[in-house]
Amino acid sequence: MRSTYWLAALVPLAACATGPAPYTGVTATVVAMNETDPMKGEGDLADDPAIWVNTSDPASSLILGTNKDEGVYVYALDGGELQELPVGQVNNVDLRGNIAVASNDSHNVISWFDINPETLAVSHIGNSPTGKEEPYGICAGMTGETYKAAVTFKDGTIQIWSATWETVNSLSPSLDRVVKLPSQLEGCVFDDANNRLFVGEEAFGVWAVDLKDETAEPVIVDTIAAANGLVEDVEGMSLWIGDDADSGYLVVSAQAADRYVVYDRVPPFAPRGAFTIVDNEATGIGGVTHTDGLDISSAPLPGLPAGLLIVQDDANPVSEINQNFKMVDWTAISEALDLN
Template sequence: MTFRLLMLAGAALALTACETDDVWVDDGLPATSVPASFETDPMAGTGDRADDPALWVHPQDAAKSLILGTNKDEGLHVYSLSGAETQFLDVGRLNNVDVRGNIAVASNDEFNAISWFAMPPSTEKVSHWFDSPTGKDEPYGICMGRMGEDILAIPTYKDGSIQIWKKSGTYGAPSADLVRSVQVGQFGPKQLEGCVVDDRAGVVFIGEEERGIWKLDLRNPDSTPESVDTIAAGNGLVADVEGLSLWIGEGDAGYLVASAQAADRYVVYDRAAPHAPRGIFKVGGSEDGSVDAVSHTDGLDASSAALPGYPRGVLIVQDDANPVSEVDQNFKVVDWAAIETALGLAE
């Protein structure tokens, strides 16, 4: 049942960027706990390493699907649906990753480039395909889209801007062309990171860490950013607004999911405009106690693809503490059906 969440009178937020200690005053909004189902192997070591996951669904056999996870110190980790690590690609400092079809992209701030990857179904392996320079320092977040025959890669930046790139060339000689640059963040702190493209609607959603969520029409070359929600609106967002993803239903049904990092929770919105907020949840430990609860999520990925044991799809989230903060960070996987039940969602 749709409901709009209201901030309690007198609540205050004291917020800082994700590189520092977040200070957050409880706004009194309830968050329903949903259990994690399983987790990936850890990125063994200390420090803020794990950042953003993406699910690649094998087109012939969903059981052979893979979870990609960025390590912002080193490269790309690859996991099976059991959570076991199967590959590591040492390609530079990667922050965010996204997938369309059998192609993935990641923001590579070591080389100021978009790193492109291929996942041929016949090999069930991820290979580093090519890097396309962005001409701009430190691409931060990134998302992919498909508009007709065009495959897009959209990096976000700490100065509040995004770029829209289109893959070009041939498989043997690939390249990328800059289509458009857009200033999204306008006033005060305007650092962008998480983003996600709704291919069917032709829209990209973008998170501004200390303000809220924007959207931009990708079909109109003269479009300007529109606000979807703000921290100040009191619907559950707090700084940092981090990972964004979409659970895609039939037609325009489905949900937008955002990580409200400092509050260890997630806000769910209708995918369709006006993107009404549908509820707030957090990810607790697994029911058998084998998987710890999730805190301080950065990147996340939602999928409505049916997977073995998860006919309604999954949500994959980065976990800061496994279970100690910035030690052996990893990714937790949540049954989307459990989220639907917890929030009373219905397509």
């Protein structure tokens, strides 16, 4: 395992970026076309979704979502709840192929799940220890046949784990790398084709970690201070993948501003604008506020030829009451921001 520690040089940068920055760029509006059943009850329950695409029957694709008090919930594309997996206090969830991972701070572990493409049942395989308290964010990636899981922590640590399909089943991933950033982290997303990891530092901005070169220092993608739309807290993030490794977009939740900032997927990571999700008057589906986690699939789904964005909604319609996940047609976002 190779460790990279470079905290001291960057603390001043993080310290100067507190509070919302003024933003005068493009802010488009879109509406949600569907939503999941609510997590009934009071409190900050829903957090992070992940989209599993059934390649043999896209209409039978699934949505996994975390309940921070209980575990992982499973939904159909129509939003109906299918399963509850009470594995503990999980914060984030992500997947590659038929394997999902979740950050479980009840037991300080990565929780592993199998998705059966025939029965559409999600099962808890088991847990693997992180060796560190309170795993917070998590994201999954693939490098060739190697499964990757990045776990983020509130002290700025990123753990990058790897596993073969055999070691997934035996719950014995290897810790390949540790990267240290200045302050609290949560959201992250792997760009598999470019061997890159994007990570959100909540009070500062977004970083890109080169997974090809362990000696390379993380690169700043954007900061709150740059006034491109980010505010504290920088939260969930995901990628819309284009036709090749150079095309596509990174979407990041600027939680306190109730908006999402869009960037080019590749350097120099140019900002392309921001959008908010407002009330859908035609369907009665409410707008979205204070989003924590989000996920994107660029795979065609029924009625969604360019894919789907799904986001956590804090207020449904009142803050911390019946929280759920809202779904947005990617085509609407692309048209609203005039993306390619």
